[in-house]
Amino acid sequence: MTDIGCALLAGQVAAGARAIRWLDDQDPRGREVLREIFPHTGRAHLVGITGPPGAGKSTLVDALIGEQRARGRRVGVIAVDPSSPFTGGAILGDRVRMQRHALDEGVFVRSMGTRGQAGGLSRSTYDACLVLDAMGYDVVLVETVGVGQDEIDIVSLAHTTVIVMVPGLGDEVQAIKAGLLEVGDVFLLNKADRDGVEQVGRELELMLHLRGQDGEAAAWRPPLLRMVATRGEGTGAAVDALEAHAAHLRASGQYQRQAGLRSYHQFTATLREAATRRLLERALRHSATAALVADVHDLKVDPYSAAEALLAQTEL
Ligand SMILES: Nc1nc2c(ncn2[C@@H]2O[C@H](COP(=O)(O)OP(=O)(O)OP(=O)(O)O)[C@@H](O)[C@H]2O)c(=O)[nH]1
Ligand SMILES: [Mg+2]
Incomplete structure (x- = not known):
């Protein structure tokens, strides 16, 4: 070693x-x-936290850290910022927000920005989760903005996916909400001190009720909890819900399976990337390939037939 x-x-x-x-x-x-x-690895409870920009995710993570520490848990945090290659602004904001834990050796906060290449961010996030897990953190919180499918993938690979919602968002967010609704295990309605919280609360409750109807009796029913993260209100109930979900997964054996799923996902993603690169390298040695690629660009052949032709002429 x-x-x-x-x-x-x-x-x-x-x-x-x-x-x-x-x-x-x-x-x-x-x-x-x-x-x-x-x-x-395989011990830490991985919790993905996502929601629209500015929903109060970092403030909420800070409150969750405090509550977990009060319960004697060591906490790792990964703040993912897909928009920034250097995580400049976001890191600064998150650092300020989580500053009160800076001297606590039971807390470790890391920020990650996009590496530019497709899948780079989810790979970095996966690797960082493994490191924090091996370091012995009991809980690893992964915060990311829930705007795109990649970001949703990152969090839905966690044991427990937390969706943060807030009152007073427009139609655009309704669409996000629909996508996020499917993957959430715990819903936190933050900024419950704001106007409109009752209406959003009712809407979400209805959506969750409809979602719950086709599940089996033993299935997990995602709770919807109100919070005011800036004042720490609702934090205890939120941590209770995270623990209840982990206990639910353990009881059904899903907790361990999840680690296997994550690993398999990473395995296939790595293979896909390497295989595509190798295939293209080999194919480009054939003189016919350049002509085929030119035909694709000139729209002389449809992309599916072109891919088939390339596969036929190249040994894998
Ligand atoms: N009124 C109110 N404001 C809140 C609450 N929670 C967070 N905020 C404020 O909302 C703003 C955004 O909070 P952040 O914690 O940075 O939100 P975020 O979701 O992490 O933001 P991004 O990471 O940039 O997407 C800050 O000004 C917070 O003080 C709350 O419960 N009530
Ligand atoms: Mg944030």
């Missing part, structure tokens, strides 16, 4: 931060550490 692997398993923050950086940079040392720590 490498020194950094040992230090990481002992929970040393500097080692964890370094491993995450290596993994992010695709430095081969990152992969080696990951191989070492992988058998020590």
Whole structure:
């Protein structure tokens, strides 16, 4: 075992931060550490938190950290900012919001920005979750803005997906709401101190009721809880709901299966990427490929026939 692997398993923050950086940079040392720590993962409760921009997710995460710490849990946080390559503004905001935990060694906060390539962010997030899990954090909270499918994928790979909603949002958010509704395990209606909370609350309750109707009796019924994150109101009930959901997953064996699913998802994503690259490299050695690619650009052949032709002429 490498020194950094040992230090990481002992929970040393500097080692964890370094491993995450290596993994992010695709430095081969990152992969080696990951191989070492992988058998020590699968314990942490992974909680994805998503919702529209400005819904109060970071404020709420800060409140959840406080409550989890009061219950004696060690907490890791990954703040995902898909919009920023450098996580400049977001980090700053999140740091300020979570500052009161900065000196608490039972709390570790990391921010991740997009790496540019497709799937890069979900890979970085997955790797960081494994690192925090191996470091012994009991709970890992992953915050991301719920706008696109990629971001929804990131959080729905967690054990427990928390959807944050707020009153006073327009139609655009209704659409987001529909997509998010399917993946939520716990719904937090934040900014309950604002006007319109009753109406949104009723709408969401109806939607959740309709969603619940085709489930089996043993299925989890997602609760809808009101919160005022800035004042810490509703935090205890929110943490209770997270724990109840983890207990539900453990009782049905889904808790362990989820780790396997995540790993399988990552396995196929990695294969897909590598296989496509290899296939294109090989295909480009054939002289016919350049002509085929030109035909695709010139719309002389439909994309499906072109893909079939390329596969037929290339050995996998
Ligand atoms: N009135 C009210 N304001 C809140 C509440 N929770 C958060 N806010 C405010 O909402 C604003 C956005 O909060 P953030 O925690 O940054 O929201 P976010 O969802 O993390 O934002 P992004 O990460 O940028 O999408 C801040 O000004 C908070 O103080 C609440 O319960 N009530
Ligand atoms: Mg935030």
